[in-house]
Amino acid sequence: MTVARAWRIGVAGLGTVGAALLDLIDTRKGFAPIDGVVSVSAVSARSRSRPRSCDISGKIWYDDPVALASSSDCDIFVELIGGSDGPAKAAVEAALKSGKPVITANKALIAVHGAELAALAEEVGVPLLFEAAVMGGVPAVKVVREALVGDDIQSIVGILNGTCNYILTEMEATGRSFADVLAEAQRLGYAEADPTTDVGGFDAAHKISILAALAFNCTPNFDATEVEGIEQVELLDIQMAKDLGYRIKLIASAERVEGSALVRVHPSLTPLGHPLAQAGGALNALFIESTRLGRIYLQGPGAGAGPTAVAVAADIADALLATRRPVFQGPARTLPQIEAVDPSRLMCRAYLRFLVKDEPGVIAAVSETLAEAGVSIESFLQKPVEGAAGVPIVLTTHSVAESVLMAAVERIAALSAVLDRPRMFRIARI
Numbered sequence: 552m553t554v555a556r557a558w559r560i561g562v563a564g565l566g567t568v569g570a571a572l573l574d575l576i577d578t579r580k581g582f583a584p585i586d587g588v589v590s591v592s593a594v595s596a597r598s599r600s601r602p603r604s605c606d607i608s609g610k611i612w613y614d615d616p617v618a619l620a621s622s623s624d625c626d627i628f629v630e631l632i633g634g635s636d637g638p639a640k641a642a643v644e645a646a647l648k649s650g651k652p653v654i655t656a657n658k659a660l661i662a663v664h665g666a667e668l669a670a671l672a673e674e675v676g677v678p679l680l681f682e683a684a685v686m687g688g689v690p691a692v693k694v695v696r697e698a699l700v701g702d703d704i705q706s707i708v709g710i711l712n713g714t715c716n717y718i719l720t721e722m723e724a725t726g727r728s729f730a731d732v733l734a735e736a737q738r739l740g741y742a743e744a745d746p747t748t749d750v751g752g753f754d755a756a757h758k759i760s761i762l763a764a765l766a767f768n769c770t771p772n773f774d775a776t777e778v779e780g781i782e783q784v785e786l787l788d789i790q791m792a793k794d795l796g797y798r799i800k801l802i803a804s805a806e807r808v809e810g811s812a813l814v815r816v817h818p819s820l821t822p823l824g825h826p827l828a829q830a831g832g833a834l835n836a837l838f839i840e841s842t843r844l845g846r847i848y849l850q851g852p853g854a855g856a857g858p859t860a861v862a863v864a865a866d867i868a869d870a871l872l873a874t875r876r877p878v879f880q881g882p883a884r885t886l887p888q889i890e891a892v893d894p895s896r897l898m899c900r901a902y903l904r905f906l907v908k909d910e911p912g913v914i915a916a917v918s919e920t921l922a923e924a925g926v927s928i929e930s931f932l933q934k935p936v937e938g939a940a941g942v943p944i945v946l947t948t949h950s951v952a953e954s955v956l957m958a959a960v961e962r963i964a965a966l967s968a969v970l971d972r973p974r975m976f977r978i979a980r981i
């Protein structure tokens with residue numbers, strides 16, 4: 552990269568994060584370790600005339616982010632468009648091909664296309680940085696990629712989606728349903744109009760795929776990530792779990808499993824006193840466990856304009872300091888991908904809820920089916936709910952092979968006394 556004293560940043564995507572970044576750079580004009588002035592020289596967004604909180608006067612406007620990315624009007628390209636494909640990917644590729652360092656907050660892009668983009672960046676010899684893609688301004692990527700290279704990370708477990716955490720927290724606090732709280736969050740602008748990426752667990756899955764790749768010296772493989780969102784969590788489950796001493800959280804985890812890594816996102820029960828159960832509202836929180844250091848804990852705002860802009864700024868500083876690192880933990884073309892783990896090898900403890908007819912022998916039938924499968928019950932709760940069609944029975948299991956448990960749950964679902972699809976949530980291994 553050519554060394555210059557005036558650093559020109561091109562920014563594509565002027566949503567809340569883009570606007571906060573322009574504001575941050577316009578206000579500070581540089582960052583402590585950088586010798587020179589940093590400014591945003593050129594921008595691109597869907598609409599030029601849309602009212603926005605940042606000042607774009609004096610900046611070169613591009614309708615097309617790809618044209619901005621390959622132009623000579625900027626030295627560094629910042630992608631804040633979002634989405635794993637389309638203009639975001641095209642613009643990042645164009646910037647890399649024209650020899651520009653790229654900084655992105657786009658977790659979907661890195662989780663899905665990280666390997667090929669990293670290979671391109673390394674071929675050209677420019678950085679591709681994405682601190683803002685995971686936990687907003689909380690430096691999770693730096694910790695995993697840089698601070699822990701001298702250790703062996705065993706597991707990463709946490710809450711990586713603020714929208715889901717907010718919804719679950721509000722359901723418990725106000726006694727409202729998932730649909731009610733989601734609708735309110737959308738009205739207040741906390742949740743997207745199309746909430747699927749967040750509530751379906753995909754956003755958290757993108758983030759944990761990226762951290763897993765960095766932790767386990769691989770490239771990301773989003774297809775190998777198991778994803779389950781919070782749509783099936785009912786208020787009743789939140790209340791029942793609490794009676795059993797747990798809080799339901801959307802937990803993202805990546806663990807070393809015999810030469811591979813298990814990467815997954817599931818609604819999971821966390822013990823009420825555990826820091827992950829205590830991280831409420833839109834907070835993100837993450838435990839990283841490594842052999843020598845032990846466990847460390849990061850917590851903070853995992854989204855939001857200001858925090859995310861801070862992470863982009865840190866990447867701009869790194870790009871300008873010409874830190875020489877591969878994009879992941881080795882040349883992308885030589886790293887293996889994370890492979891999916893055979894589910895028959897996995898063990899779990901679980902929470903099960905069945906809605907059953909209130910008649911003799913039903914509990915016996917459920918427990919016999921579990922006993923025949925070799926599933927051992929740890930605790931059991933039956934709590935009639937006023938006005939409900941049947942009676943919910945809830946139980947937690949001792950550790951059992953997931954495939955065995957799922958087969959037993961299917962057999963129970965087929966019993967004539969079972970009125971609704973059973974619910975099964977894992978108890979988090981934390």
Ligand code: HSE
Binds near residue numbers: 711712715854855
């Ligand atoms: N929508 C995300 C969240 C933030 O709710 O945490 C951006 O990844």
